[in-house]
Amino acid sequence: xxxxxxxxxxxxxxxxxxxxxxxxxxxxxxxxxxxxxxxxxxxxxxxxxxxxxxxxxxxxxxxxxxxxxxxxxxxxxxxxxxxxxxxxxxxxxxxxxxxxxxxxxxxxxxxxxxxxxxxxxxxxxxxxxxxxxxxxxxxxxxxxxxxxxxxxxxxxxxxxxxxxxxxxxxxxxxxxxxxxxxxxxxxxxxxxxxxxxxxxxxxxxxxx
Amino acid sequence: xxxxxxxxxxxxxxxxxxxxxxxxxxxxxxxxxxxxxxxxxxxxxxxxxxxxxxxxxxxxxxxxxxxxxxxxxxxxxxxxxxxxxxxxxxxxxxxxxxxxxxxxxxxxxxxxxxxxxxxxxxxxxxxxxxxxxxxxxxxxxxxxxxxxxxxxxxxxxxxxxxxxxxxxxxxxxxxxxxxxxxxxxxxxxxxxxxxxxxxxxxxxxxxx
DNA sequence: TAGATTGTTAATCGATTAACAATC
DNA sequence: TAGATTGTTAATCGATTAACAATC
Numbered sequence: 139x140x141x142x143x144x145x146x147x148x149x150x151x152x153x154x155x156x157x158x159x160x161x162x163x164x165x166x167x168x169x170x171x172x173x174x175x176x177x178x179x180x181x182x183x184x185x186x187x188x189x190x191x192x193x194x195x196x197x198x199x200x201x202x203x204x205x206x207x208x209x210x211x212x213x214x215x216x217x218x219x220x221x222x223x224x225x226x227x228x229x230x231x232x233x234x235x236x237x238x239x240x241x242x243x244x245x246x247x248x249x250x251x252x253x254x255x256x257x258x259x260x261x262x263x264x265x266x267x268x269x270x271x272x273x274x275x276x277x278x279x280x281x282x283x284x285x286x287x288x289x290x291x292x293x294x295x296x297x298x299x300x301x302x303x304x305x306x307x308x309x310x311x312x313x314x315x316x317x318x319x320x321x322x323x324x325x326x327x328x329x330x331x332x333x334x335x336x337x338x339x340x341x342x343x344x345x346x
Numbered sequence: 347x348x349x350x351x352x353x354x355x356x357x358x359x360x361x362x363x364x365x366x367x368x369x370x371x372x373x374x375x376x377x378x379x380x381x382x383x384x385x386x387x388x389x390x391x392x393x394x395x396x397x398x399x400x401x402x403x404x405x406x407x408x409x410x411x412x413x414x415x416x417x418x419x420x421x422x423x424x425x426x427x428x429x430x431x432x433x434x435x436x437x438x439x440x441x442x443x444x445x446x447x448x449x450x451x452x453x454x455x456x457x458x459x460x461x462x463x464x465x466x467x468x469x470x471x472x473x474x475x476x477x478x479x480x481x482x483x484x485x486x487x488x489x490x491x492x493x494x495x496x497x498x499x500x501x502x503x504x505x506x507x508x509x510x511x512x513x514x515x516x517x518x519x520x521x522x523x524x525x526x527x528x529x530x531x532x533x534x535x536x537x538x539x540x541x542x543x544x545x546x547x548x549x550x551x552x553x554x
Numbered sequence: 555t556a557g558a559t560t561g562t563t564a565a566t567c568g569a570t571t572a573a574c575a576a577t578c
Numbered sequence: 579t580a581g582a583t584t585g586t587t588a589a590t591c592g593a594t595t596a597a598c599a600a601t602c
């Protein structure tokens with residue numbers, strides 16, 4: 139079976155969030171075009187994305203909210219709760235930790251690392267901070283495969299290398315430098331500077 | 347003239363950053379393949395992207411670092427320094443303010459807004475914080491067209507509406523909800539949850 | 555000159571969109 | 579049934595990649 143594209147995976151995460159919200163509001167079923175409008179996608183995309191998770195709707199009642207959310211969860215999530223390692227407990231790192239705290243119990247930042255010894259051996263937003271020396275041990279002992287990089291640009295490449303050596307197979311990179319990683323490691327680069335410059339450019343041209 | 351794609355604009359921002367770095371190191375010229383390797387792009391992309399800004403290299407010496415950085419700057423930047431409005435001075439908002447503080451003098455977060463009166467009328471990371479009531483006035487008086495949204499999901503849609511009414515034409519949206527904006531407004535959605543779930547998914551499948 | 559690179563066009567690739575028979 | 583939606587395939591679109599003549 140071929141893996142769905144990363145765009146499909148990203149959209150599935152969005153659908154699930156919307157479905158959980160709809161469920162809380164008491165909505166039982168949705169049509170592809172409703173989900174599409176809420177998610178900023180097209181009905182075609184929604185139907186194809188949902189096909190990819192193997193869930194089937196009804197041509198009269200559309201998709202059952204609870205069952206579809208469940209199916210997406212089974213597709214996206216690991217069977218067991220998965221930990222995430224974050225490196226770089228600066229302003230951005232702490233904000234990311236706060237952002238995810240309690241949001242997704244099955245995918246939580248479970249270990250943070252910093253080379254600054256003042257930030258270490260504390261619990262920040264429910265997450266324990268370790269010195270860099272313990273990175274290899276903690277990450278490999280806990281079988282953590284997902285990392286978040288919030289270190290300064292100059293350190294990013296070296297830290298990524300350490301993470302990968304410890305067993306990390308996927309990284310969200312917030313450092314303002316492109317990362318050079320071996321194949322077999324998935325990197326999502328969240329480039330805040332490029333995003334802001336892009337938006338400023340198109341805003342100046344009169345928007346999208 | 348047709349506008350370059352948003353991917354080209356994003357890459358140009360990356361090239362410029364690399365060029366400024368190369369300039370500081372004393373490098374005078376680069377070839378497309380060198381820039382490509384550093385930026386995580388292909389040489390073809392680099393050449394086509396540079397064509398879009400109207401700069402021309404030499405077939406023997408490649409591109410002049412300083413001149414190309416200058417040309418990209420003229421293409422991407424407004425003639426005058428551009429202000430940016432940020433709404434939502436929570437953990438993430440403050441981290442974003444800290445991240446951009448001093449980084450790009452010509453494109454700086456110049457006004458922040460929050461409905462919490464405890465956060466207002468202060469200067470955070472060099473930027474003044476105003477109450478929401480002053481949003482319309484400050485944004486339109488200063489001619490700000492670029493915004494950053496770091497409010498909770500439930501408020502995002504309403505705040506985006508206010509920003510657009512005040513004259514904003516481009517938005518970086520960090521709120522975990524898709525935004526419904528009129529055409530003529532460019533939105534870049536930085537979806538932290540979807541990014542982390544995507545990375546966790548591919549990490550579990552054995553990386554990229 | 556010989557050789558490598560640029561500018562630019564054509565070929566490829568993948569994702570989005572449109573279309574429609576099957577379904578309830 | 580009539581009508582709207584799903585599942586799925588074909589057409590379209592745009593971006594990436596490959597290719598190569600022109601250049602220095």
